[in-house]
Amino acid sequence: MLRYEVKQQVVTVDVTKQHLSDHPPSARRSAGWLAAVFVAFLLVCLNASVAAAQFRDEPLEDYRVVNGHYFTQAGGDPDGDEGFRISDENGVNFASEFERLGGVEVLGYPISRRFSWDGFAVQATQKAVLQWHPQANRAALVNLLDAFSDAGLDSWLEQHARIPRRQVLHDETGLTFEEVVAARLSYLDGFPALRSAYLSTPDALERYGLPAAPIANFGSVRVLRTQRAAFQESRVWTSSTRPGQVTVLDVGTLAIEADLIPTAAIEAIAASETLATLPGSPILRVEDALLAELRSVAERAGRAVVKLTDGRTGAGSGVLYDPEGLIYTNYHVVWPLDRRQLRAELPDGRTFPARVLAGDNWADVAVLKIEGDDLPAIPIGDSQSVQPGDWILGIGHAPLLPGTPSAKVGRVSSTEGRIQAEDDFPHTGLIQTNLFLSPGDSGGPLINRRGELVGLNTAIRVARRGRSLTGFSIPLARVQQIAARLLSPEGIPRPQFGFAPVNMNRGLALQTGHRLNYGVYVRDVLPNSGAKAAGLQAGSVIISMDGRSVEDIGALRRLMIRHEVGDEVEVVVVTPSGERRSLTVRLGMAAALT
Structure with a gap:
């Protein structure tokens, strides 16, 4: 609470x-x-x-943390208590680059911790692997499907994900980069849905890499393979797709299934190990030394x-x-x-x-x-x-x-x-x-x-x-x-009137017959209390204390804190019959909490 x-x-x-x-x-x-x-x-x-x-x-499925963001959506814990943090720390600004490259909508949720791959700091998401380039001070996306081929996993991709083998149709020796791009884009001719999906982002080459194989027909789907992504165009109606609908596959998840990503890297981080910050605000950035200090403090104090x-x-x-x-x-x-x-x-x-x-x-x-x-x-x-x-x-x-x-x-x-x-x-x-x-x-x-x-x-x-x-x-x-x-x-003697207060409002006024929509309604009066001795009746409404208006319980308590047990206070009430009366109430002592 x-x-x-x-x-x-x-x-x-x-x-x-x-x-x-x-x-x-x-x-x-x-x-x-x-x-x-x-x-x-x-x-x-x-x-x-x-x-x-x-x-x-x-609970929130994801939230801001110091130097980044924490996601539980792909953490694998049915209770949502584990996930992965993507952050800017140790000179590697994956959180900033994750947002620059499109965030969850483009890259999917993080599915790994940071780890080292071919000498680079990397982190996997559902649809990509981010690779940090310190000289450029930015991240690029790994040619992940090329890595499958280099690891001899083309057959695995065909069987498990219906992604075609890497295949270049023409000899590209001696071609300029622009000519290579034109040649590869020609693979998309005659396939408008796949072409539109690939070119839907202005930075298609940075995001997806070059097409890496001719369009393959797997019966119910056509598939475009690029260096970093795979697009499936549905040719039939299914429970989740319609003919012509294109889906970008989760190739990062496939990399985990194919054991391309180390087991230690996919061990989720407990949510209790994170340091949450205000939502809807820019990333709260601190120096690495302070971040380590704060994490240590939280772990010990928790x-x-x-x-x-x-x-x-x-x-x-x-x-x-x-x-x-x-x-x-x-x-x-x-x-x-x-x-x-x-x-x-x-x-x-x-x-x-x-x-x-x-x-x-x-x-x-x-x-x-x-x-x-x-x-x-x-x-x-x-x-x-x-x-x-x-x-x-x-x-x-x-x-x-x-x-x-x-x-x-x-x-x-x-x-x-x-x-x-x-x-x-x-x-x-x-x-x-x-x-x-x-x-x-x-x-x-x-x-x-x-x-x-x-x-x-x-x-x-x-x-x-x-x-x-x-x-x-x-x-x-x-x-x-x-x-x-x-x-x-x-102990601490605290004064009290000795009645149960309720805020007066229009609904209660209609119910009780009072012509008031403000004040403190007296629901019940405790026996042997100062309120009882002063003649305060259940059903009355207190509208003034110490000569000051009482709009609600909060106003009454602002006045109460000025008094001590035994003080006599003047209150003005409206009785159940509608009569306005002034009463002098001697404040009693509230019972202690035990």
């Missing part, structure tokens, strides 16, 4: 978990494609009922990031900060969960029952305990040393990214971040970042370059159309201070 605030024009989805307290209802907003994804996971986590088709309910779940209601993240089994997380992560079934799942596969020691919804901090041997613990850092511009990592169990826990990399933009998620308490002095956080990352660690814990990831802000995302984290110094007070005999 992750709380978030949406700015400007939005699409709103409201979901409320009913309970008799002043805790925030679980209602959140969405905006654009990004927010739609976030709402989907939030609603799934809260076991809410929505039209599933409206929202994405599966061991202490736990998934907190009850197996039914939802899930969030937490971080082991003490080898004795103490865990920091967000209050809003554990509040909706069934504490009787609460468990912590470690990345090493172990699972332990988790006990809530204390929690505070005002600060959004909770402390948990598990019992186990050889438990990992993240090193403790100094959040006061965090500065704008610092490189930072966030790790959590967001289902949006495959292979949890997933690591995200970004930079600090401010140490004075402010946010108030819908119907929640306002938070200030937060560490503000551009981390690609999403629901499920809540309670996970914010980590500096030294691999030290400096904060807890707690909320995101999604700007207009979902094209901009800002992450917010509670500084570790504050987390430690709140935790220490929570675990003390005195």
Whole structure:
């Protein structure tokens, strides 16, 4: 779970978990494609009922990573937790060249790691093999089908893929390159569909190489073989093709099947080993030394990031900060969960029952305990040393990214971040970042370059159309201070009215007969509470507190944080009969989370 605030024009989805307290209802907003994804996971986590088709309910199949992009589509893992990364690093800019040469649409998905072939750095995709030329500082495509022939695999190609043998019709000795090109293009005469497919790109020679054999007839298909590709023109109707339709074969995949690519190169990379960055943005580029450092930090810190779940209601993240089994997380992560079934799942596969020691919804901090041997613990850092511009990592169990826990990399933009998620308490002095956080990352660690814990990831802000995302984290110094007070005999006394709040809106107004579409509706009043003693009735609507208008629960909570247990506050309410009354309520003490 992750709380978030949406700015400007939005699409709103409201979901409320009913309970008799002043805790925030679980209602959140969405905006654009990004927010739609976030709402989907939030609603799934809260076991809410929505039209599933409206929202994405599966992890991303590919996403931006530091210095490149990560794809799971050809990783071979049915769960989508493995794939291949294509990146710019070690002086070889395959990610940039992959995009320049047409990306997935032209080359297909990456199907290998980098490896060395004939002294060149190469990487295979479904339809090609990229080869890095350092002197030109760019990639070219390997004459892959020529490599099949050079390896004596022409018969294999005919039998397994219906690709003809390499065959040059005319003696090309002494011809200029332009004359050779003209001669080879003559192979396409009389085959308009194949000719059109080959010439569909203005750089056909760079992309496909020269035609390398006359058009071959294999009955149901005609096939054009070039140096780097093979085109099949269907001559019959099939379940996936029609007569005249041309398909470019996956010759990179054929190279794997023919053992032209080393076994070690096709070993997929776990998604949990990647460093995700914001989608829809240019590639985030860092120096090789920093990239290696960030990967090492993520690998070490990730061991202490736990998934907190009850197996039914939802899930969030937490971080082991003490080898004795103490865990920091967000209050809003554990509040909706069934504490009787609460468990912590470690990345090493172990699972332990988790006990809530204390929690505070005002600060959004909770402390948990598990019992186990050889438990990992993240090193403790100094959040006061965090500065704008610092490189930072966030790790959590967001289902949006495959292979949890997933690591995200970004930079600090401010140490004075402010946010108030819908119907929640306002938070200030937060560490503000551009981390690609999403629901499920809540309670996970914010980590500096030294691999030290400096904060807890707690909320995101999604700007207009979902094209901009800002992450917010509670500084570790504050987390430690709140935790220490929570675990003390005195605890942290937090005031409450003693009623269950609901936002008033037009639908509720029609249902209840109120002529209001704003304010806080009093669903139930707790016995022996200050609200009960003051005469506050269930069915009333609070419209003012401390002389200030109360538009919704969020406005009420902005006023509540100014008060302490025992304070007397003036509220103006509209009773169920429509009478406007002023009441004096003595604030009681909210029950502790255990």
